[in-house]
Amino acid sequence: MRKLRNTLYITKELCYLFRDGTNVVIKEDNKELGRFPIHVLEDIVCFNYNGASPSLIRLCNENQVGISFVSPQGNFQGRFIGKTNGNVLLRRQQYRIADEEDKSLEYAKLMILAKTSNYRKILKRIITDHSNKIDKVKVIKSIDNLEEDIDLIKKSASLDSLRGMEGDSARTYFSCFNDLILQQREEFIFKGRSKRPPLDNVNAMLSFGYTILTNEIQSALETVGLDSYVGFFHTDRPGRASLALDLIEELRGYLVDRFVLRLINNNIINHKMFEYKENDTVLMNEGGREVFLKNWQLRKQEKIKHPFLEENMEIGLLPYVQSQLLARTIRGDLKKYPPFLM
Known part of the structure; x- marks a missing residue:
């Protein structure tokens, strides 16, 4: 099993890397x-304005360490990938699949089925653990609706219909998300998913976490030789890592949503770690980003047993393992892609 290496996050806005x-x-x-040997790093994520020296970029290129640039507000700006292990035969097969809707639909269905199933399991767990603190009737109804969505997703005949079902299941899930917040309820009210821009503390954390996870998935896809910009569910768009956005679907509930809830419900993060703009945008401030990323790194070191491989591994390896399984399926080593199921 591959070893989990470190991601270096630069959260101070006026730092320079060389x-x-x-x-x-x-x-x-x-x-x-601070200084870090290049061989202990997997990735560098910069939230700073000043960037990095050309000499450092060359060092990262020689050691296959990616550098991502994200604004201090958490908006993805761009990524330096450098040398990759791209396999031309693997990528050609990936492009063939992406060009045929029926084949793309097979992969997309599995990813969205896993996403919806994981959403359902998150809601079922809150009933098991905290039924006396939530609107149980409302949550049970949403679980039933997600079960219906799963049946419809299995029968979807086109990518457009699948996208509609995915949107419906996400709305059902997020309609209950406020019930999952058990502490600091006045400071962390969630009225619905808002993305560009996030309009409350919870959405600011979710968007920040999704940006971080997308970056890690993109790095993992490039590592195993896939083109992170050519997806099966998300359409091609210049500058959009569509395959990374595909793969995050099955992982976002387990890796980001539950993590955000842990930070809130364990009082690890508080309302003082956010900044509020005049246009109602809510963003994590520098202190909030530091707390988030410190705990994110700790979370990645926790161990789970992978449901398909049945091997113990660090949670932080999930993007790489799923990317590897996806590559094996595209090559024909596996008959069907096994998405991550909680």
């Missing part, structure tokens, strides 16, 4: 804040 030998060095106002 190379010293085989080390990544972080400076702010000519003061060194």
Whole structure:
């Protein structure tokens, strides 16, 4: 099993990254804040304005370490991938599948089925663990609706109909999301999913987490030789990592949603870690991002038993393992792609 390496997050907005030998060095106002050997890193994610030196980018290229640039507000700006292990035969097969709707639909169905199934399991768990603290009737109704959605997704005959069903199941799930917040309810009220921009503390955390996870999935896809920009469910669009957006569907509930709820319900994060703009946009501030990312790294080190491989592994390896399983299916080593099911 592949080893989990570190992701270096640069959260201070005025930092600059440069190379010293085989080390990544972080400076702010000519003061060194830290240095890390390149061989311990998997990825670098920069939330800073000043960027990185060309020499450091070359070092990352030589060691297959990706660099992603995200605005301090959490908006993805771009990614340097460098050398990849792209296999031309694997990618050609990926492109053939993407060009045929029937074949794309087979993969997309499995990913959306897993997403909806995981949503359902999250709601069922809250009934098991905290039925006395929630609107049980409302949550049970949503679980029933998700079960109906699962049956409809299995029967979907086109990508357009599948996209409609995916949207319906997401709305059903998020209609109950406020019931999953058990602590700090006044500060973390969730009235519905708002993306661009996020309009409350919960949405700010969800959007930030989805950005981080999408970046990790994109890195994993490139590592196993797939083209992260050519997807099966999400349509092609310049600059959009469609396959990464496909793969996040089955992982977002387990990796991001439950993590956000843990931070809120365990009082790890609070309302002072957000900033509120005049246009009603809500963003995590520097302190909030640091708390989020510190706990995200700890979460990635926790162990689970993979439901398909039946091997113990760190949670942080899930994007890589699912990317690898996807590549094996596209190559023909597996008959059907096994999405991640909680």
